[in-house]
Amino acid sequence: MSDQIPTTTSAAETMTGAAxxxxxxxxxxxxxxxQTASGIVHALEGIDLTVEAGEFVSxxxxxxxxxxxxxxxxxxxxxxxxxxxxxFGKTATQAxxxxxxxxxxxxxxxxxxxxVAANVALPLELHGVASAARRTRVADLLEMVGLxxxxxxxxxxxxxxxxxxxxxxxxxxxxxxxLLMDEPFGALDEMTREKMQTDLVRIxxxxxxxxxxxxxxxxxxxxxxxxxxxxxxRPGRISDIIPMRLDAAEGREERDDDLREASSFxxxxxxxxxxxxxxxxxxxxxxxxxxxxxxTR
Amino acid sequence: xxxxTTANAIIGAGTGATRSKDWSPRTESILRVVAPVxxxxxxxxxxxxxxxxxxxxxxxxxxxTSIMAELVAYWPAVVSxxxxxxxxxxxxxxxxxxxxxxxxxxxxxxxxxxxMSAPIIAALAVVPIVALAPVLNSMFGADSQFGRQAIAAxxxxxxxxxxxxxxxxxxxxxxxxxxKAYAASSGQMLRSLTLPTARPFILTGIRIASSxxxxxxxxxxxxxxxxxxxxxxxxTSAASSAYSRAWAYVGASIALGLLFYLATLALERLVLRRxxxxxxx
Ligand SMILES: Nc1ncnc2c1ncn2[C@@H]1O[C@H](COP(=O)(O)OP(=O)(O)OP(=O)(O)O)[C@@H](O)[C@H]1O
Ligand SMILES: [Mg+2]
Numbered sequence: 001m002s003d004q005i006p007t008t009t010s011a012a013e014t015m016t017g018a019a020x021x022x023x024x025x026x027x028x029x030x031x032x033x034x035q036t037a038s039g040i041v042h043a044l045e046g047i048d049l050t051v052e053a054g055e056f057v058s059x060x061x062x063x064x065x066x067x068x069x070x071x072x073x074x075x076x077x078x079x080x081x082x083x084x085x086x087x088f089g090k091t092a093t094q095a096x097x098x099x100x101x102x103x104x105x106x107x108x109x110x111x112x113x114x115x116v117a118a119n120v121a122l123p124l125e126l127h128g129v130a131s132a133a134r135r136t137r138v139a140d141l142l143e144m145v146g147l148x149x150x151x152x153x154x155x156x157x158x159x160x161x162x163x164x165x166x167x168x169x170x171x172x173x174x175x176x177x178x179l180l181m182d183e184p185f186g187a188l189d190e191m192t193r194e195k196m197q198t199d200l201v202r203i204x205x206x207x208x209x210x211x212x213x214x215x216x217x218x219x220x221x222x223x224x225x226x227x228x229x230x231x232x233x234r235p236g237r238i239s240d241i242i243p244m245r246l247d248a249a250e251g252r253e254e255r256d257d258d259l260r261e262a263s264s265f266x267x268x269x270x271x272x273x274x275x276x277x278x279x280x281x282x283x284x285x286x287x288x289x290x291x292x293x294x295x296t297r
Numbered sequence: 298x299x300x301x302t303t304a305n306a307i308i309g310a311g312t313g314a315t316r317s318k319d320w321s322p323r324t325e326s327i328l329r330v331v332a333p334v335x336x337x338x339x340x341x342x343x344x345x346x347x348x349x350x351x352x353x354x355x356x357x358x359x360x361x362t363s364i365m366a367e368l369v370a371y372w373p374a375v376v377s378x379x380x381x382x383x384x385x386x387x388x389x390x391x392x393x394x395x396x397x398x399x400x401x402x403x404x405x406x407x408x409x410x411x412x413m414s415a416p417i418i419a420a421l422a423v424v425p426i427v428a429l430a431p432v433l434n435s436m437f438g439a440d441s442q443f444g445r446q447a448i449a450a451x452x453x454x455x456x457x458x459x460x461x462x463x464x465x466x467x468x469x470x471x472x473x474x475x476x477k478a479y480a481a482s483s484g485q486m487l488r489s490l491t492l493p494t495a496r497p498f499i500l501t502g503i504r505i506a507s508s509x510x511x512x513x514x515x516x517x518x519x520x521x522x523x524x525x526x527x528x529x530x531x532x533t534s535a536a537s538s539a540y541s542r543a544w545a546y547v548g549a550s551i552a553l554g555l556l557f558y559l560a561t562l563a564l565e566r567l568v569l570r571r572x573x574x575x576x577x578x
Contacts, residue, residue: 072474075474075478076477077474077477077478096477096478096480097480099479099480101478103475103478105471105474105475107471109469109471109472109474109475111472111489111490111493113493113496113572122479122489123479125489126476126479126481126485126489127479
């Protein structure tokens with residue numbers, strides 16, 4: 001409930017104004033520590049990252065390396081201990097108040113007393129969208145995630161994967177310029193997962209949204225991203241940022257299921273995998289193995 | 298505070314009761330009505346038998362038939378007394394519910410309000426509210442119903458406040474994050490998240506309070522004030538040795554208490570059946 005409006009917006013704006021016109025997310029020397037009973041936890045240390053407008057960036061790394069924490073800082077759900085963080089050239093708080101991002105959490109986080117349709121409508125309702133417009137938008141979104149016939153069900157009547165799809169639809173409701181997604185496809189079966197991945201790539205390309213996407217799946221990160229950010233734990237650091245050079249994918253709309261079988265895809269999977277394992281390559285012919293076996297979810 | 302544990306126990310019994318393996322749900326729901334009614338009839342029959350054949354003095358324990366006869370003979374008085382006491386209880390319950398919910402919202406929002414009110418609530422939960430009846434009766438005059446209504450209100454306020462406050466604290470972090478991410482105002486937060494989360498707790502509080510409201514409104518009548526309610530009629534009938542009539546009024550009191558309880562139980566079931574409260578992630 002902290003709706004405090006920051007007083008230093010202008011300073012932040014002038015600063016990033018020089019650095020290039022409004023990157024979606026600009027992070028400089030970001031640290032986050034948590035005080036716990038057993039001492040200080042260094043969740044993030046010295047994070048530098050720029051996500052350009054319209055860019056798709058995946059965060060990948062072992063459990064506990066601070067992926068969710070970084071996402072929460074960008075969303076202004078938590079405050080950094082030190083460092084600079086701007087979203088579209090504003091402070092994170094201002095960007096949140098301006099509703100510049102949509103978010104899907106690691107848990108679906110649906111309101112159990114609202115129907116599926118009412119859950120998707122929640123952000124539209126809170127921001128005063130007229131009910132007719134709301135209804136058509138919700139219908140479109142549910143159509144997209146394939147849950148039209150479940151519109152009037154309550155979340156507890158849905159499987160975990162279906163709930164997650166509702167949460168994804170909800171995060172897209174206001175066509176945000178920035179999408180923050182924390183392992184949104186973790187609970188989905190492989191078929192739905194691939195469909196949702198293809199849909200997400202299309203939506204991001206259509207709306208020109210920047211996406212910060214947390215995942216544990218290397219192929220998923222490779223398929224979706226312009227760049228993959230590899231993180232390491234204790235303290236949470238960025239150990240590598242790997243641009244995806246996929247032949248088939250000059251424009252992101254080119255990414256379809258053929259890409260999943262392209263050789264460049266397997267090469268990128270291997271590269272991310274090696275970065276994740278600290279650069280150590282194990283065994284000959286790693287590419288096909290990587291494609292099948294490294295998906296750690 | 299025992300109210301809390303009671304609330305929980307009742308929630309548990311209401312929603313999570315495990316079904317016996319042998320009976321179909323339909324048989325079971327029929328049995329749930331038939332069994333207590335049968336037991337009641339058997340008890341009444343033994344009672345009647347003891348009094349008429351067993352030779353228990355009519356003075357000590359009037360027979361069910363004589364109580365029925367009094368009930369019929371004094372029917373208009375019974376009805377008006379029930380309406381009077383029922384009105385006092387209902388007013389008390391409504392005012393107590395409103396106050397309980399509003400003050401719980403204040404206590405949930407501002408920690409300082411919670412800290413200031415905690416000892417008062419603890420005291421109210423421990424002190425039998427009807428003990429205030431003589432004081433309130435003399436404060437508001439001999440011909441006012443206000444003292445009784447106030448007592449019913451205070452008595453029902455306590456469990457509703459405690460349960461509602463607990464309910465307000467059940468919001469989940471992911472839901473609070475969500476509302477914050479949407480930059481929801483505190484009013485929107487209350488309407489869209491806090492109140493719906495607390496709804497089952499509020500309803501349980503109201504159900505517990507409903508019985509308390511009837512009991513305290515009725516017992517308050519024992520301590521003077523205007524005549525005409527069930528409590529004062531039970532007292533005067535017993536004082537003039539009209540025991541069957543006193544029992545007839547007792548019967549009406551039980552019916553009134555049951556009516557309040559069942560009405561609030563039905564409200565709770567109705568709301569919670571239509572609107573799920575949990576199970577999603
Ligand atoms: N509120 C908190 N209080 C204390 N420590 C926290 C808090 N939130 C996160 N941490 C710690 O910060 C570190 C990073 O947590 P975070 O949730 O960001 O990891 P993650 O990379 O998202 O992991 P996963 O892949 O399992 O979701 C962990 O060591 C965690 O224990
Ligand atoms: Mg996480």
